[in-house]
Amino acid sequence: MLLPAMVEDYVSADAAVRVIDAFVASLDLHQLGFERARPKMTGRPGYDPATLLKLYIYGYLNNLRSSRKLEQACLINLEIIWLTCALRPDFKTIADFRRDNPTGITGACRSFVRFCRKMGLFAQAVASIDGTKLRAAASRRKVMTKEEVTAETIKLDARIGAYLTAMECRRCDGNQRHQRQADQAGAAGVGEAESPARGTDGTL
Numbered sequence: 001m002l003l004p005a006m007v008e009d010y011v012s013a014d015a016a017v018r019v020i021d022a023f024v025a026s027l028d029l030h031q032l033g034f035e036r037a038r039p040k041m042t043g044r045p046g047y048d049p050a051t052l053l054k055l056y057i058y059g060y061l062n063n064l065r066s067s068r069k070l071e072q073a074c075l076i077n078l079e080i081i082w083l084t085c086a087l088r089p090d091f092k093t094i095a096d097f098r099r100d101n102p103t104g105i106t107g108a109c110r111s112f113v114r115f116c117r118k119m120g121l122f123a124q125a126v127a128s129i130d131g132t133k134l135r136a137a138a139s140r141r142k143v144m145t146k147e148e149v150t151a152e153t154i155k156l157d158a159r160i161g162a163y164l165t166a167m168e169c170r171r172c173d174g175n176q177r178h179q180r181q182a183d184q185a186g187a188a189g190v191g192e193a194e195s196p197a198r199g200t201d202g203t204l
Contacts, residue, residue: 007086015079017080020054
């Protein structure tokens with residue numbers, strides 16, 4: 001069986017990942033408060049925050065809620081490979097992006113929910129943030145008052161903030177678990193090295 005030569009061929013025209021790509025491209029990341037939105041003229045360039053934001057939004061829509069899972073997905077998930085142009089940020093880079101840009105991520109997620117509502121996208125789906133479900137409105141003609149917009153903004157920001165906090169707690173738990181495993185492996189190695197060799201009859 002012949003496979004398509006381009007990753008583009010694996011991503012359908014109506015795939016949700018294309019919505020994420022178009023949405024992030026429409027944002028002014030510098031205005032939203034993202035660090036390094038405007039790269040410096042000197043030094044080694046870092047990852048474009050737009051790329052990491054796309055990865056983060058994809059992860060939140062698809063229940064990939066740990067930096068290590070997102071790192072792995074960058075290697076095997078064709079939609080993410082297309083979305084990130086085959087870049088492979090490690091879990092620490094992904095976690096640092098979330099830690100360094102809480103204000104920008106909150107604003108972007110809030111805008112994304114409203115963007116989906118306005119365009120009538122994901123009408124039957126739900127955008128889940130920290131276990132709380134936000135249903136997109138089916139009607140594009142829905143008009144919200146200024147007071148309703150303010151109340152919704154406060155509610156969305158609180159939910160997104162709780163989601164970011166939960167992500168950070170999961171990162172810390174993962175780091176502690178990996179450290180314990182490393183310590184146990186190291187202790188086992190030391191024990192084996194210090195044990196005297198014994199013959200088949202159990203004698204030293």
